[in-house]
Amino acid sequence: MENSWGTSRTEAFSDGVFAIAITLLILEVNVPETAFDNLWRGIADQWPSYLAYATSFITIGGIWLAHHGIFRRLQYANRRLMVINLALLMAVSFLPFPTKLMAEAIHNNDAERAAVIFYGGTLLVISLLLSALWGSVTLDRHLLRPEVDEKEIKAIALAATPNIGFYVAVIVLAIVAPVVAASGFLLIALVAVLRARGDRSLEPPTTTA
Amino acid sequence: MENSWGTSRTEAFSDGVFAIAITLLILEVNVPETAFDNLWRGIADQWPSYLAYATSFITIGGIWLAHHGIFRRLQYANRRLMVINLALLMAVSFLPFPTKLMAEAIHNNDAERAAVIFYGGTLLVISLLLSALWGSVTLDRHLLRPEVDEKEIKAIALAATPNIGFYVAVIVLAIVAPVVAASGFLLIALVAVLRARGDRSLEPPTTTA
Amino acid sequence: MENSWGTSRTEAFSDGVFAIAITLLILEVNVPETAFDNLWRGIADQWPSYLAYATSFITIGGIWLAHHGIFRRLQYANRRLMVINLALLMAVSFLPFPTKLMAEAIHNNDAERAAVIFYGGTLLVISLLLSALWGSVTLDRHLLRPEVDEKEIKAIALAATPNIGFYVAVIVLAIVAPVVAASGFLLIALVAVLRARGDRSLEPPTTTA
Amino acid sequence: MENSWGTSRTEAFSDGVFAIAITLLILEVNVPETAFDNLWRGIADQWPSYLAYATSFITIGGIWLAHHGIFRRLQYANRRLMVINLALLMAVSFLPFPTKLMAEAIHNNDAERAAVIFYGGTLLVISLLLSALWGSVTLDRHLLRPEVDEKEIKAIALAATPNIGFYVAVIVLAIVAPVVAASGFLLIALVAVLRARGDRSLEPPTTTA
Numbered sequence: 001m002e003n004s005w006g007t008s009r010t011e012a013f014s015d016g017v018f019a020i021a022i023t024l025l026i027l028e029v030n031v032p033e034t035a036f037d038n039l040w041r042g043i044a045d046q047w048p049s050y051l052a053y054a055t056s057f058i059t060i061g062g063i064w065l066a067h068h069g070i071f072r073r074l075q076y077a078n079r080r081l082m083v084i085n086l087a088l089l090m091a092v093s094f095l096p097f098p099t100k101l102m103a104e105a106i107h108n109n110d111a112e113r114a115a116v117i118f119y120g121g122t123l124l125v126i127s128l129l130l131s132a133l134w135g136s137v138t139l140d141r142h143l144l145r146p147e148v149d150e151k152e153i154k155a156i157a158l159a160a161t162p163n164i165g166f167y168v169a170v171i172v173l174a175i176v177a178p179v180v181a182a183s184g185f186l187l188i189a190l191v192a193v194l195r196a197r198g199d200r201s202l203e204p205p206t207t208t209a
Numbered sequence: 210m211e212n213s214w215g216t217s218r219t220e221a222f223s224d225g226v227f228a229i230a231i232t233l234l235i236l237e238v239n240v241p242e243t244a245f246d247n248l249w250r251g252i253a254d255q256w257p258s259y260l261a262y263a264t265s266f267i268t269i270g271g272i273w274l275a276h277h278g279i280f281r282r283l284q285y286a287n288r289r290l291m292v293i294n295l296a297l298l299m300a301v302s303f304l305p306f307p308t309k310l311m312a313e314a315i316h317n318n319d320a321e322r323a324a325v326i327f328y329g330g331t332l333l334v335i336s337l338l339l340s341a342l343w344g345s346v347t348l349d350r351h352l353l354r355p356e357v358d359e360k361e362i363k364a365i366a367l368a369a370t371p372n373i374g375f376y377v378a379v380i381v382l383a384i385v386a387p388v389v390a391a392s393g394f395l396l397i398a399l400v401a402v403l404r405a406r407g408d409r410s411l412e413p414p415t416t417t418a
Numbered sequence: 419m420e421n422s423w424g425t426s427r428t429e430a431f432s433d434g435v436f437a438i439a440i441t442l443l444i445l446e447v448n449v450p451e452t453a454f455d456n457l458w459r460g461i462a463d464q465w466p467s468y469l470a471y472a473t474s475f476i477t478i479g480g481i482w483l484a485h486h487g488i489f490r491r492l493q494y495a496n497r498r499l500m501v502i503n504l505a506l507l508m509a510v511s512f513l514p515f516p517t518k519l520m521a522e523a524i525h526n527n528d529a530e531r532a533a534v535i536f537y538g539g540t541l542l543v544i545s546l547l548l549s550a551l552w553g554s555v556t557l558d559r560h561l562l563r564p565e566v567d568e569k570e571i572k573a574i575a576l577a578a579t580p581n582i583g584f585y586v587a588v589i590v591l592a593i594v595a596p597v598v599a600a601s602g603f604l605l606i607a608l609v610a611v612l613r614a615r616g617d618r619s620l621e622p623p624t625t626t627a
Numbered sequence: 628m629e630n631s632w633g634t635s636r637t638e639a640f641s642d643g644v645f646a647i648a649i650t651l652l653i654l655e656v657n658v659p660e661t662a663f664d665n666l667w668r669g670i671a672d673q674w675p676s677y678l679a680y681a682t683s684f685i686t687i688g689g690i691w692l693a694h695h696g697i698f699r700r701l702q703y704a705n706r707r708l709m710v711i712n713l714a715l716l717m718a719v720s721f722l723p724f725p726t727k728l729m730a731e732a733i734h735n736n737d738a739e740r741a742a743v744i745f746y747g748g749t750l751l752v753i754s755l756l757l758s759a760l761w762g763s764v765t766l767d768r769h770l771l772r773p774e775v776d777e778k779e780i781k782a783i784a785l786a787a788t789p790n791i792g793f794y795v796a797v798i799v800l801a802i803v804a805p806v807v808a809a810s811g812f813l814l815i816a817l818v819a820v821l822r823a824r825g826d827r828s829l830e831p832p833t834t835t836a
Contacts, residue, residue: 003825009638009695011218016646019225020438023233023302024650031310039314039323057302061295068218083820086688093650093684101658105666114666193292198212220427228434229647232442232511240519248523248532266511270504277427402501407421429636437643440720441651447724454732457741461728475720479713486636611710616630 004076010085011071017089018064021096025053028100048106048182052119055186056099059123060092062192063130066160069197070134073148073156080136081143088129091122098122106179116178120171123185127167131160159197163188213285219294220280226298227273230305234262237309257315257391261328264395265308268332269301271401272339275369278406279343282357282365289345290352297338300331307331315388325387329380332394336376340369368406372397422494428503429489435507436482439514443471446518466524466600470537473604474517477541478510480610481548484578487615488552491566491574498554499561506547509540516540524597534596538589541603545585549578577615581606631703637712638698644716645691648723652680655727675733675809679746682813683726686750687719689819690757693787696824697761700775700783707763708770715756718749725749733806743805747798750812754790761787786824790815 029049035042067088077085098119105115134156137143144153166188174181238258244251276297286294307328314324343365346352353362375397383390447467453460485506495503516537523533552574555561562571584606592599656676662669694715704712725746732742761783764770771780793815801808 003823005695005825006699009642009699012221012639013642013646013691015218015222016225016643017650019222020229020647020650022298023226023229024654026302026306027233027236027654029306033313036314036317036320039310039320039327043310043323043327053303054299057299058295061299064222065291068214072215072218079821079823079825082692082823086685086820089649090681090684090688093653094680097653097656101666101670104660105663108663111663111666114670118666118670193295194288196212196288196291198214198288221430224427224431225434228431229438231507232435232438235511235515236442236445238515242522245523245526245529248519248529248536252519252532252536262512263508266508267504270508273431274500277423277431281424281427402504403497405421405497405500407423407497430639433636433640434643437640438647440716441644441647444720444724445651445654449728451731454735454738457728457732457738457745461741461745471721472717475717476713479717482640483709486632486640490633490636611713612706614630614706614709616632616706 003079005082007071007074007077010077014067014085014089017093018060021093022057022060024096025056025099028103029053049103051182051186052099052103055189056095058189058193062189062196063092063126065193065196066130069156073145074143075145076143078140078143084129084133084136088133091126091129095122102182112178113174116174116181117171120167120174120185124167127163131164134160156197159195163192212288214291216280216283216286219286223276223294223298226302227269230302231266231269233305234265234308237312238262258312260391260395261308261312264398265304267398267402271398271405272301272335274402274405275339282354283352284354285352287349287352293338293342293345297342300335300338304331311391321387322383325383325390326380329376329383329394333376336372340373343369365406368404372401421497423500425489425492425495428495432485432503432507435511436478439511440475440478442514443474443517446521447471467521469600469604470517470521473607474513476607476611480607480614481510481544483611483614484548491563492561493563494561496558496561502547502551502554506551509544509547513540520600530596531592534592534599535589538585538592538603542585545581549582552578574615577613581610630706632709634698634701634704637704641694641712641716644720645687648720649684649687651723652683652726655730656680676730678809678813679726679730682816683722685816685820689816689823690719690753692820692823693757696783700772701770702772703770705767705770711756711760711763715760718753718756722749729809739805740801743801743808744798747794747801747812751794754794758787758791783824786822790819
């Protein structure tokens with residue numbers, strides 16, 4: 001007899017964490033009051049904050065889409081899945097910290113390399129945990145809903161994997177060109193959202209297809 | 210075969226983001242400790258914060274009502290809808306930043322014009338994204354529940370559109386009268402809430418009508 | 419034809435706001451680093467923060483219980499109810515601000531009276547809006563589920579009303595004895611939670627009754 | 628006739644509080660700008676913050692798993708359960724405060740003992756309230772779903788109890804070795820997550836067992 005959990009409350013809890021982590025990001029964006037005599041410039045000078053904000057927001061958005069796609073294919077969860085899911089949520093909740101650090105450090109030659117690499121490292125860990133989440137499901141096929149076939153299992157694994165390579169490449173790039181690398185993370189996030197796999201693969205009604 | 214998503218988890222995630230963004234707004238409202246020797250005056254002096262708080266709260270409340278009305282009419286979502294929805298959530302999550310800026314800048318002649326225009330610009334973007342959300346649904350009618358008819362589709366589009374014009378007008382007004390314009394945004398938000406369309410159009414039981 | 423809203427997403431959104439407002443309260447509790455050479459005393463010196471934290475937490479907890487009890491008796495919501503509900507959420511979201519103010523001002527003779535009265539005034543407004551929420555339902559009985567009878571309608575109205583009088587009395591008390599009044603708000607909150615009415619009135623199985 | 632509450636909205640509200648408390652923890656993690664000339668060292672110097680963050684995150688994660696396991700076995704809740712649940716949520720929401728204190732105080736010889744004991748005391752209270760939650764259910768067996776048998780009731784009680792002893796032991800240890808004790812809390816949290824009991828005890832399909 002095995003421990004198992006229904007997925008609906010886990011989805012609700014995970015959604016809560018994703019929604020909060022994504023919304024807290026803006027708390028760190030700030031124009032110092034000294035910039036108020038020329039506020040348009042003050043607003044413009046915060047571009048590293050907007051870049052960091054947009055990157056983390058879209059990254060978490062993409063993780064949420066992928067998480068949604070994974071959990072909708074499950075009948076229930078076992079302990080290993082619950083533990084990996086908690087680890088994933090912990091890494092996502094951690095992201096506002098390196099986001100803030102990167103936003104502050106881009107103004108600073110000494111710190112920007114370290115900050116961008118640390119940020120990229122966090123994204124890499126998130127990406128590895130997301131892969132591990134699906135990998136763990138594929139080891140326990142009885143967790144899956146009966147209608148999920150082999151082709152779909154492989155497609156989801158393929159959707160999760162390439163980001164790991166991209167993150168490693170952009171982290172290496174950050175050693176020589178931190179700001180370019182920061183934009184690279186935004187690009188990876190955008191592509192992940194645009195490539196996200198639905199939670200169902202419905203045939204649209206033939207009248208509209 | 211098309212990717213699609215069930216709407217219930219998207220609603221839950223969106224509700225989370227709306228609820229958090231709306232509740233974080235108060236964190237920026239503050240009476241400095243130097244005002245504690247005359248606290249009633251200190252509380253009163255924060256009126257720009259209350260104006261900004263109320264405007265953003267009611268605006269997000271109206272967006273939530275409209276979002277609710279849109280998603281309840283969907284059978285499922287496609288990728289374009291998910292992407293526009295994420296962009297809308299990103300703009301709504303961003304709103305606490307211009308809200309804080311406007312609250313601080315109204316005390317300051319140099320900065321208040323820029324702050325109010327920047328705030329209004331964010332509201333305009335939110336409004337455009339909400340229109341785009343419904344516009345995208347109307348391009349893919351198979352996303353709609355079968356009971357949604359042509360008349361209702363037009364009514365919802367009409368409910369979303371006028372705000373765009375109002376926002377442009379009030380932003381122009383902000384160039385000459387920033388504080389008046391700030392109150393204009395509050396008025397637009399109030400009207401949006403009062404004009405919000407239900408998620409169903411039920412005939413009330415005839416005994417009570 | 420009347421606009422109407424399903425209640426489930428409104429409950430979810432309201433729960434989100436209540437949960438966030440209740441959890442944000444702790445962010446304002448702080449021991450200054452200057453108190454670190456005698457940390458036990460530093461922790462003890464923060465008692466006004468704990469009093470304010472507990473009062474606001476338990477107050478919002480009681481509001482949530484009452485809100486839960488009201489919405490579970492509804493079939494659907496009309497526009498007036500949605501507007502009053504938004505106003506209630508706005509007042510609850512505002513509460514962390516007077517909470518913080520009261521916690522800071524209790525150390526300060528000049529400010530504590532104003533801070534406690536301002537805090538009590540916010541609680542009074544919340545209490546009035548909660549009464550208005552139920553009052554609005556009783557004006558539109560077709561919103562109620564058919565099994566809700568006259569006796570229950572009156573019982574819920576009676577549960578909501580007395581707090582209004584208590585709040586007025588304690589606010590008057592705050593003029594002469596602010597700290598005692600602050601404890602009075604805690605007492606009202608505790609009683610409200612202990613007197614909360616369930617969302618159903620089930621007969622327990624006779625074997626256990 | 629007894630007051631009762633459906634469990635689904637209580638689960639949703641509790642999940643919201645757990646998710647927010649867990650996600651707010653990161654807001655207190657910070658690298659001071661003075662450490663930006665050697666950011667890698669500045670990041671490393673924050674290890675007490677990471678330890679505190681991980682411990683509180685995993686502790687709340689374990690509480691959430693246990694809470695999930697308890698509520699899924701209920702048919703409905705009575706008033707005593709609602710009150711204990713609110714008290715548990717209040718203690719969990721309080722945790723970010725001692726977490727922040729412990730993270731700051733570990734750099735400080737005077738304060739670290741008090742901070743770790745205060746942190747451990749909060750964990751002990753949370754643990755006692757969780758035990759009380761299940762204990763209260765076992766006193767009112769009619770709250771349980773009919774399929775929950777005596778064996779399961781005892782197993783859940785046994786899962787909740789030992790932590791209380793562990794917390795007392797580690798708090799005593801904190802008197803002589805605060806930093807070791809801080810790691811002890813992390814260990815207890817990890818074990819609690821790994822030992823968490825599922826919300827169902829399903830026989831996995833025999834084909835995969």
